[in-house]
Amino acid sequence: MAQAQPLRTGPQPDTGEMYLLPGETYTSISRKIGDVPLVSPLQTSRGWLLGFTIAFILLMVYFVSIAWLFIKGVGIWGINVPVAWGMDIINFVWWIGIGHAGTLISAILLLLNQGWRNSINRFAEAMTLFAVACAGLYPILHLGRPWLFYWLIPYPNTHGMWPNFRSALAWDVFAISTYASVSLVFWLVGLLPDFATLRDRATNIWAKRAYGIAALGWRGSARHWHRYEMASLLLAGLSTPLVVSVHSIISLDFAISQVPGWQVTIFPPYFVAGAVFAGFAMVILLMAPVRVWYGFQNYITMRHFDVMAKVMLATGMVVVYGYFMEVWAALYSGSRYEEYLLFNRLNGPSAWAYYGLLFCNAVAIQPLWFRRVRQSIPALIIISLIVSVGMWLERYVIIVISLEREFLPSSWDLYIPTVWDWSLYIGSFGLFFTLLFLFIRFLPMINIFEMRMFQFQENERLHRRERAGHGDTGRDIVTGKSEPGAAGAD
């Protein structure tokens, strides 16, 4: 379609049919991806420096917000007695949800043998790690005395006490710490062979040493690859139920309470779908500029955006189903509190948030049914931005609207975020983007060895097809379609 495609990386136009544009070899893949982190520090691009500087300034905003929080306590936020969970928990759930798309791409799509994930999984996993870092700090910061957070961990102590393991908040500790560390391990395992590539490509002695140490002496032996693939598959198999369990447990923070609007059995699947929904929106938002900046249009093609948009649409519709179920549960419950909650969402003081979320998450994604929209980068960016806002509003609706009008009208109160609520939120983008900029500067942002493997598999597929007598040209070697010569091959 008409998307702006700088063609300097390949003579073929991207027709949205292929996952890997033709004209690539093992050598070109290793060179193009591997040499991005190997650029000499003095030749770092200005764009990167500018982006990193902005992110770093935001990171300082984050540190100032945290320092002031430690000095004054949580009273600097807008939380009050009925609304004791404000933007701290909204942002916590929002960030961790964003992270889940990375695990979905790296683990579930690996188990489903979806080769196209190879060009986006490293980046998406990095996004997972950094989003979890942002998320994980919020529950600690919202403790009245954050420096005592280690009381949540069962360790031998002189108090003779144990954490209450039967509380969803203790489950959170285990779920998030497991998720963060397993994601890190999975990511590092994926990086190991790529460190070896960087070691062998580096010309600077210090870069060679640094990547050489990280590569642990990887030499690509077939025996090693055998165990490596086994470990990768096992990690994927373990991460898949893990990611589902993590957001389910986070939804249980709400669902095992008795607050109207929280005590809903649809919560675990609806939270997981919402997480993947928001996460794919973020992957699209980050991928669209990065692939242009670094000339990776051959590896991250319009076909990728097309399938990511489809996943976003599918999970978005699951979320919409969740909204219907919430309404249905409220009407069917026969509980006046649940019924009032529905009334309050539609007519209460924060009704704007509920209508906003319905627009962002239910209406705005409908254009994705059309291929034209899925193939248009500007349209996808706009929709992804709307979805990101919508998923933030969803957590706002769940947390704030439910708490503002709880059981006792005498204790009703409104929640108004303060400047410190906002600065901590904006600052968390500083943490996220600082880490992300460092990642794209020093590590290969596309999994190099998996791209080579993808190239090999696509070549093999072409040969098989030729032998079977289809006699197709090399034009669509790398379409993901089983039908040869689909639209776009002239």
Place this chain on the structure above:
Amino acid sequence: MQRRAATDIYGLMAEFRTPEDLIAATHKVKQAGYSRLDAYTPFPIEEVIEEVAPGDTGVPRLVLLAGLIGAASGFIIQYIGNLVDYPLNIGGRPLDIANWPAMIPITFEAMILFAAFTAAISMVVLNGLPMPYHPVFNAPRFDRASQDGFFLCIEARDPLFDRAQTAQFLRSLGPVQVSEVGN
């Protein structure tokens, strides 16, 4: 180098241009009866792995074991903590084994944690990594093995290994080059 006895070298390394060439060569080398060989490739190639590295089940066995240990320890620590050592009535939840459903989330997370770390660590350790030095790094152009070169090494400890004949045999398989790898 030329004067060394056969056992002084690590093996003979052949470099191939494409993975298809390597797959064909590995097959022929196996058919010729060689057993101590290894391939060095920039990405895993199933056909080569099947020839060179027959099923090693160390990693999955250890992962299963670690998962079971993780689940057991996750459950036991909760059982001891909340039901034996410091029983506390919270929301009327039972203070005996009937409370097990509330302990499932942490049991599950502990299982995944132990199993995932074991998967990664056992892969590294069973592969003998970290190993900063290995003789194959001496092979010419071996830096391509992590980029676009496909290498096959017949090791000197192979009973059929003969410096001259094995080299000749490797040359007949259509490699880019064959070289001796010093220890």
